[in-house]
Amino acid sequence: MISRAAVHNALRNVTEKGLLRELVLAEGRQVFDPMVEPHLHLVDDQTGAIGDIPWSASRVDKIDELEGVDVREYMVVVRGVARTGRKG
Numbered sequence: 001m002i003s004r005a006a007v008h009n010a011l012r013n014v015t016e017k018g019l020l021r022e023l024v025l026a027e028g029r030q031v032f033d034p035m036v037e038p039h040l041h042l043v044d045d046q047t048g049a050i051g052d053i054p055w056s057a058s059r060v061d062k063i064d065e066l067e068g069v070d071v072r073e074y075m076v077v078v079r080g081v082a083r084t085g086r087k088g
Helices: 004-016
Strands: 021-026 029-033 039-044 050-054 077-080
Parallel strands (some): 039 077
Antiparallel strands (some): 039 050
């Protein structure tokens, strides 16, 4: 048996080392993603499942050039319903 605190601390340590990425994709829903390279997320409205979408499927221009903002990180979340046979 392992305590929730031990799991939480382990996840925090692994995240700090850059091996996981912590995401909050919905209020009160925290997940940890092992894919740390840039990519998008699809949150399925019907099932709540979270899937990965290649970064190349989007176009996010000039976010790093926003006037008056030092951008640390940004995330794109797609919400919808996954179609059967969808290729990610």
